[in-house]
Amino acid sequence: AQSVTQPDARVTVSEGASLQLRCKYSYFGTPYLFWYVQYPRQGLQLLLKYYPGDPVVQGVNGFEAEFSKSNSSFHLRKASVHWSDWAVYFCAVSMHSGGSNYKLTFGKGTLLTVTP
Amino acid sequence: DTTVKQNPRYKLARVGKPVNLICSQTMNHDTMYWYQKKPNQAPKLLLFYYDKILNREADTFEKFQSSRPNNSFCSLYIGSAGLEYSAMYLCASAGYEQYFGPGTRLTVL
Numbered sequence: 746a747q748s749v750t751q752p753d754a755r756v757t758v759s760e761g762a763s764l765q766l767r768c769k770y771s772y773f774g775t776p777y778l779f780w781y782v783q784y785p786r787q788g789l790q791l792l793l794k795y796y797p798g799d800p801v802v803q804g805v806n807g808f809e810a811e812f813s814k815s816n817s818s819f820h821l822r823k824a825s826v827h828w829s830d831w832a833v834y835f836c837a838v839s840m841h842s843g844g845s846n847y848k849l850t851f852g853k854g855t856l857l858t859v860t861p
Numbered sequence: 862d863t864t865v866k867q868n869p870r871y872k873l874a875r876v877g878k879p880v881n882l883i884c885s886q887t888m889n890h891d892t893m894y895w896y897q898k899k900p901n902q903a904p905k906l907l908l909f910y911y912d913k914i915l916n917r918e919a920d921t922f923e924k925f926q927s928s929r930p931n932n933s934f935c936s937l938y939i940g941s942a943g944l945e946y947s948a949m950y951l952c953a954s955a956g957y958e959q960y961f962g963p964g965t966r967l968t969v970l
Contacts, residue, residue: 749903754901781961786963787963788865788867788951788961788962788963788964789904789951789953789961790961791958791959791960794958835903835904847955848906848909849894849904849906849959850903850906851903851904851905852903853901853902853903854903
């Protein structure tokens with residue numbers, strides 16, 4: 746069965762510093778991987794997605810993530826964090842069965858807090 | 862427009878009473894999903910509709926019902942709410958990606 750582990754429940758970063766949020770997945774086969782962000786009192790928004798191809802994928806607001814098959818990882822990175830990035834970040838893996846019919850398995854999320 | 866709407870945003874229910882949550886989307890997506898999200902836990906898939914076909918997860922099969930009267934709307938129904946149902950309920954609709962609504966926060970007292 747597929748699973749996602751986000752080992753850090755909370756990460757605190759100074760504004761302007763770089764960021765890495767960790768994600769490890771377990772999946773038999775070629776995964777489709779996603780990072781979602783949840784801002785306070787809002788639903789989940791897609792940050793970026795990985796479909797088989799270039800291991801480094803670019804997302805919105807300067808985020809990027811790198812897929813590593815050997816490490817079973819899909820870590821999220823940002824070069825310079827802004828206070829507005831304060832949110833909960835979820836990593837997810839999907840079993841794609843074609844078209845729009847697929848299931849997402851999420852990690853528990855990492856709360857990113859930003860200090861001045 | 863990639864908006865998914867959920868109503869109500871907040872719901873207070875009594876133990877043993879029914880609860881009906883509504884989700885709508887205007888993207889003409891074939892698939893709509895319902896997830897349950899509890900604090901410090903991952904969103905958990907409860908069920909999804911692919912067109913008119915309902916698929917329920919094995920461990921939530923008996924606890925939740927759903928209907929999809931047309932392509933745009935999907936409901937989540939709890940026949941008799943228990944305290945353990947208190948959670949955020951997230952609806953998503955999918956074309957190539959899943960788009961999420963803002964969620965309904967259900968509190969059962």
